[in-house]
Amino acid sequence: MNRINKVTRWASALMAAGAAGAIPVAHADIELGNGISITGFLDMSYSSVKPDGGSSTESIGIDQFETDFKYAGSSGVSAQVDIEYGDGFDGSDDETFVEQAFITKAFNEQFSVKVGRFLSYTGWETEEPTGLFQYSGTGYAPYFYGFYQNGVSAYYNGGKFAVMGSAVASAFNPLDRNSIDGVDDKMGYEFGVSVTPVEGLTAKAFYISDNDTDTDIVNVWVSYAVSGFTFAGEYNTADYGGINYDYDGDGVIDATGVEGDGYLLMANYATGPYGFTVRYHDFEIEDAAGATTDDGSAITLSPSYKVGGNLLLVGEYRMDSSDTRGDSDLFAIEALFTF
Template sequence: MNKLLSLTAAGVLLSSSALYGQIEINENLSVTGFLDMSLYHADDDSGDSTSFDLDQMEIDFLYSFNEITAEVDLDYQRGETNEIDLEQAFITYDLGEGTSITAGKFLSYMGWETAEPTGLYQYSYAYGTTIPGYHNGVTIDFSDDWGSIGLAVLDSVYDDDGSINSDADDYDMGIETKVVFTPADGWTFFLGYGIDSANAGLEDRELINFWTSYEFGATTLAFEYNIYSDTFSDIDQWLLMYSVATGDKGTFTARISDSVTEYTMLDYSASGLWEDEDFKYTVAYIHAVNDNLAIVTEASLTDGGSYRGDLTEFAVEALFTF
């Protein structure tokens, strides 16, 4: 996911505590985390529903021993099979000259939108699950003034079971790569590729992820495009986002996004569903109550076509970071 979020308006409001406000236990250990609660309302062709929940809670332990650092994240998410989860646990060895090696369970390179709500410019995500999450493996990364490159050898791009090669698995080892360019002040270009090698007559899972962002003054512009394919479907996705600071404590964001799925399995022929599309409009406002608490409000409209119809969503989120 996007780990290059600068401290622009949304970054200052939601990420400054996690990046700089850590609770220092001793010279080798710091703790940070967040609580995420929301009031959510949805209305579609089948009816409407409203909920209020603690969506997510996370505590991160950050270790530092000269050139070796480590991180362990414990995470609760409502509705997950294992609601309390070891989200991340990895060590990083700094080789110097901008080069580092990381091993353990860690987050994917891919995606403009961050995995955690503390890095988002709004409440919801643009589209579904083509962007990978957390997985086990080893990465080598190099960064310089022009940008960075990275290579990850993984148990799987999309799974985190730790199995590299097993006859019982549909997919074996995965690989991710990234190239990031920062050619001028405010500009970032990211190109990533991920592949899971398939077993048992399945096709490889492949993802090409491109995004670019431009930050000038209090404004951020971003564009993303994804191409994903597997045995069952081919998916094209894109988003366009505009975000601007409004005063000292606010950020307004507008986003449009689209996800088109072309199904390749005959199972869908009975219903005549060969292609599916979700076109989404989103507006959001973030208000920083203080350095640790932000209130996020959002309204979204998704056009799901003739198959699912329209979906209207409203959310108010309280995000407390420490």
């Protein structure tokens, strides 16, 4: 799971799945009997990145393979365990690990509570490639999105209005169990609201307060789907409390500074098996003196083609510009198989 090229979130996967031709159809949920089913995907790609004034770096192989096991019990109790082969939470390559594992209790059709390790609600772009309209994610998710979290979450769906909230060990670190050497950490919290006032229009707003890292984040996005088109816009703002933090545990500081802002604009058109996406994003992170510690913007062009109900081919050309990282061009071809 590459957090630069595969930054995604399940909250927008449901919206993305409604755009015919944009991404594969929903997973099949293969029934094994006695309430047990499985689903998953295989993601493979070739990519070439050429920095300005430098040599190209090429990569080919399996990006991610995931199998999700689901159990539907009685009295509204269900469970899900996602097993992934890819980049581990600690940044290590080619690992097989438990990505999610949680139990859900549905009290009625509107209200449910889950406990375990689960994915943050935040972000327009999904954590998994099955929910993206293009090959790459923006790359700014470690600054503005929550990640996999250990804790408890509640969700209320009132039709055109929904409310969600979580209390977790950490909003950003799935390996955090709220204790370091026997000393309790501070908790993290996430709150969100969603409205769908008319058909095709969805707006969501989220607030993350991670007391352990002294971080506060606001994430807002809006999407509108009509006549084969899907339009989306997202805005993020964050206060990092003036600290450095390694969000994904890979030994690299992800947030350096006191504040950050970022946004994206996206348009997709899909007809039959064909789809085409245009996206622009921009973000900047500043320190206490107002100096930029990280930034980036990019224009992404991405055609896609459904070979069948389970196989999607995605191409991408991306032009990145950054004062801190330098400029580069990306070319990629992706094959995404779902089951």
